[in-house]
Amino acid sequence: MEVHIFDQLGAAKARSMANHRLLWAARAVIALIGLVVSSPALAIRLDISHSGPSVVGEAHAFSASVPDAKGAVTYEWQFSETDPFQPGGEQMSHTYTAPGLYSVQVNATDSTGDSQSLFFRHLVHYPLTPSRPSSASSIVYDAHRNLVFSVNQDNDSVTVIDPEKLLKVGEVAVYRKPESLALTPEGKLWVVHQDDYAVAVIDPDHFTIERGFRLPYASQPVGVAMSPTGDAAYITLMAVGKLLKLDPKSGNVLAELDVGPKPRGLAVSADGRDVYVTRFVSPDNGGEVVKIDALAMKVVTRILLKLDTDSVDGDQKARGVPNFLFSVTLTPDGRQAWIPAKKDNILRGKLRDGQDITHDTIVRPLTSVIDLQAAQEIYEHRVDLDNRSMPMHVEFSPYGNFAILTLGFSNRIEVRDINRPTQVFSAIANVGKFPRASVLAPNARLFVQGSLSRDILVYDLKPMLERFDGSTPVQLAAIAAVSSEKVEAQVLTGKKIFHDASDERMDNEGYISCGSCHFEGIDDGRVYDFSTRGEGLRNTVALLGRRGLKQGRLNWTATLDEVQDFEHQMRDLFKGRGFLPDEVFHAAARDQPLGAPKAGLSPELDALAAYVSSLDHVNPSPFRNSDGSFTEDALAGRVIFERLGCDTCHGGPDLTDSARNLLHDVGTITPLSGKRAGEALLGFDTPTLLGVWETAPYLHDGSAPTLRDVLTSKNRDELHGAVSFLSALELDQLVAYVQQVDGDPPIRHLDFDQPAPPASSSGDGDSGIRCTVSNGHGSVDATAPSLLGLCALSALMGRRRGGARASGRRLKALSGRSE
Numbered sequence: 001m002e003v004h005i006f007d008q009l010g011a012a013k014a015r016s017m018a019n020h021r022l023l024w025a026a027r028a029v030i031a032l033i034g035l036v037v038s039s040p041a042l043a044i045r046l047d048i049s050h051s052g053p054s055v056v057g058e059a060h061a062f063s064a065s066v067p068d069a070k071g072a073v074t075y076e077w078q079f080s081e082t083d084p085f086q087p088g089g090e091q092m093s094h095t096y097t098a099p100g101l102y103s104v105q106v107n108a109t110d111s112t113g114d115s116q117s118l119f120f121r122h123l124v125h126y127p128l129t130p131s132r133p134s135s136a137s138s139i140v141y142d143a144h145r146n147l148v149f150s151v152n153q154d155n156d157s158v159t160v161i162d163p164e165k166l167l168k169v170g171e172v173a174v175y176r177k178p179e180s181l182a183l184t185p186e187g188k189l190w191v192v193h194q195d196d197y198a199v200a201v202i203d204p205d206h207f208t209i210e211r212g213f214r215l216p217y218a219s220q221p222v223g224v225a226m227s228p229t230g231d232a233a234y235i236t237l238m239a240v241g242k243l244l245k246l247d248p249k250s251g252n253v254l255a256e257l258d259v260g261p262k263p264r265g266l267a268v269s270a271d272g273r274d275v276y277v278t279r280f281v282s283p284d285n286g287g288e289v290v291k292i293d294a295l296a297m298k299v300v301t302r303i304l305l306k307l308d309t310d311s312v313d314g315d316q317k318a319r320g321v322p323n324f325l326f327s328v329t330l331t332p333d334g335r336q337a338w339i340p341a342k343k344d345n346i347l348r349g350k351l352r353d354g355q356d357i358t359h360d361t362i363v364r365p366l367t368s369v370i371d372l373q374a375a376q377e378i379y380e381h382r383v384d385l386d387n388r389s390m391p392m393h394v395e396f397s398p399y400g401n402f403a404i405l406t407l408g409f410s411n412r413i414e415v416r417d418i419n420r421p422t423q424v425f426s427a428i429a430n431v432g433k434f435p436r437a438s439v440l441a442p443n444a445r446l447f448v449q450g451s452l453s454r455d456i457l458v459y460d461l462k463p464m465l466e467r468f469d470g471s472t473p474v475q476l477a478a479i480a481a482v483s484s485e486k487v488e489a490q491v492l493t494g495k496k497i498f499h500d501a502s503d504e505r506m507d508n509e510g511y512i513s514c515g516s517c518h519f520e521g522i523d524d525g526r527v528y529d530f531s532t533r534g535e536g537l538r539n540t541v542a543l544l545g546r547r548g549l550k551q552g553r554l555n556w557t558a559t560l561d562e563v564q565d566f567e568h569q570m571r572d573l574f575k576g577r578g579f580l581p582d583e584v585f586h587a588a589a590r591d592q593p594l595g596a597p598k599a600g601l602s603p604e605l606d607a608l609a610a611y612v613s614s615l616d617h618v619n620p621s622p623f624r625n626s627d628g629s630f631t632e633d634a635l636a637g638r639v640i641f642e643r644l645g646c647d648t649c650h651g652g653p654d655l656t657d658s659a660r661n662l663l664h665d666v667g668t669i670t671p672l673s674g675k676r677a678g679e680a681l682l683g684f685d686t687p688t689l690l691g692v693w694e695t696a697p698y699l700h701d702g703s704a705p706t707l708r709d710v711l712t713s714k715n716r717d718e719l720h721g722a723v724s725f726l727s728a729l730e731l732d733q734l735v736a737y738v739q740q741v742d743g744d745p746p747i748r749h750l751d752f753d754q755p756a757p758p759a760s761s762s763g764d765g766d767s768g769i770r771c772t773v774s775n776g777h778g779s780v781d782a783t784a785p786s787l788l789g790l791c792a793l794s795a796l797m798g799r800r801r802g803g804a805r806a807s808g809r810r811l812k813a814l815s816g817r818s819e
Helices: 017-031 462-467 489-498 564-572 604-614 632-643 705-711 728-740 788-797 802-806
Strands: 002-006 045-049 058-065 074-078 086-088 091-095 099-110 114-127 139-142 148-153 157-162 169-171 178-183 189-193 198-203 208-214 221-226 233-237 242-246 253-258 261-266 274-280 286-293 298-306 319-323 334-344 363-369 391-396 400-406 412-417 423-430 433-440 446-452 455-460 472-478 527-529 536-540 662-665 770-774 779-783 812-813
Touching: 017 412, 045 099, 058 319, 074 091, 114 319, 139 178, 139 446, 139 705, 148 446, 148 455, 157 178, 169 472, 189 221, 198 221, 221 261, 233 261, 242 261, 286 334, 298 363, 319 536, 363 400, 391 433, 400 433, 412 433, 489 604, 564 604, 632 728, 705 728
Parallel strands: 178 221, 286 319
Antiparallel strands: 002 045, 045 058, 058 091, 074 086, 074 099, 099 114, 139 148, 148 157, 157 169, 178 189, 189 198, 198 208, 221 233, 233 242, 242 253, 261 274, 274 286, 286 298, 319 334, 334 363, 334 391, 391 400, 400 412, 412 423, 433 446, 446 455, 455 472, 527 536, 662 812, 770 779
């Protein structure tokens, strides 16, 4: 890099070291905005060449010259702000022992005493890997075709962008809920679909689906990444806790590995030897990144992102457990991994440590940094972002010196110097709505996927990458991503509101939105202490399948009878202004639980309700057979379920009696359960069993780790079902049934699916006897001999429930609305 500077500041001559030190502080301030500064001297010109970045441990050449000097020129060099000046010549060599962005200063004086100073920044980095590590992402750059591809998760398409002309050049319709995409060594584009558990292989030259293939039934594939060596593709299956290794040409499965619950983020080292997978929902002791030996397909170690018990809760930091580990990205030198997440404060509350929960201490944004050589978190580099929400993705600059964080719920990009990660280097606000990820093209343009604003935002990062300019990058374009909108307008508006923490009506400091605990309607697996607001320990409830209020009131104690009542949460816990004017909120007892209706009073609250009501199905259970039918154990368990009278409360198509406005005491109330709307707690609302397979832990306080625990260790006096007379097999069958109830979602036929085989006729081993076994919300055909006994048992026992049905159960009618 060549730098030329002309002195126009007068005749003062800074000769002494003391003067140099005084001048340095002023120059450093200006240099932070990317300017080169000269010291007072006569009009001589000083040229510097330092040939771009240098590598740690390698000598690097610096050159200086004064073309218009008179006589001999003397030079002084300072290679970092902490080093002393040293005399030198036109050519200097210096070796840096650590990476970083260094401030370098050169002073030149000719024989007449005229002098000149030059101040610039020099980048030092570790050696880069021969090829760049790969990671799962929803937006990628195709170097071969010079194109950018971005998925539209809830519009079921992939958008194609020309990064030079900044134009949309295509949009490919794909299958349901595309989550991530990756380019194969042959240049094909793989798109992974969570809802259709399928991969579409796109021909990027013609923008068409060339072929496709299924992944395991209901497995929820989310992340896909190609090995940089080209020999394998990897896919995380969030519902079944597995990592798949596939042939990138054929799509054939080469190996699979159990990696633990809910794997999501995915990255592969440059040499293809190591694969890193994030556990999306964390246990209480910390977040987890699983390191896998790619060749042997075995777990090498589990890297803990520890529960923070050290921080002092305050307005800038708080304790908590890393959770919602969306992704993992490796630095270009292969030495670090960055994991964006949130931090849930499960240590705070009146019942836990005697302190009230507050909006800035309960849920905070977090990014963790792992030392890959040591396979452990660099805890002092953990980034606790202030007044922000939900980091979701990290992109790195070409030399790995800058980490570009996408903050989904803050509609924001933040740039961090990886050597000073706790400091913001640069930032971009108002980056569309719900940005999910970004990709940096070789032309130094950053492309950001605005998932709910339905656009690709483009920013010029050249000043930052070339001159280390920390000012806000210039926006070059906002490119519309979607041609035909699939989501109804009010629902889309509500989804934006649901996930937007930057709106002061939601949260006055930008920490929390509804999506912070219910990302796209799921639960975060956490138990919070809500005793501050008169409740107790409460397990986050999934919103999927509830259709808003169609199953009954919301919350464990049924204190919300319309989705618009979340206005209370926004005002009380989030400290937002709320979406209703104060005079409206405080009139007609609307500020009280179950007060006058709020529907129709705020377009934003009504849109929020429309979105929550659109969550009309749960995810299909991967515990079922591969054709979506119940297993034999589950069919037997259904009979036991009815025999025990479980369907008294968990009955009907939704497997709940919530709509009957009843509370139940099933023996789980403890001193930590708190109250209901400030009054005595007599019972809980009945949660639906649909989709319960993926909502552990269980019960209102999360005290049951598994469904078996609900029926056994947490079933005091068998108030939650008389199961003591069941055999171990029968208990297994009962659990199997509950794990598989999901509303019987039909399997969509995709264009590459084989035609379904015709129904088989009677033959060897088949008596030809067939019966239909109802599962309470549908039916499954059962063919003898395998299910003949079950059919008979169902006919015999189907309605025999007796006294066991209501054993030990107390019911209390809920109060209606206050007038």
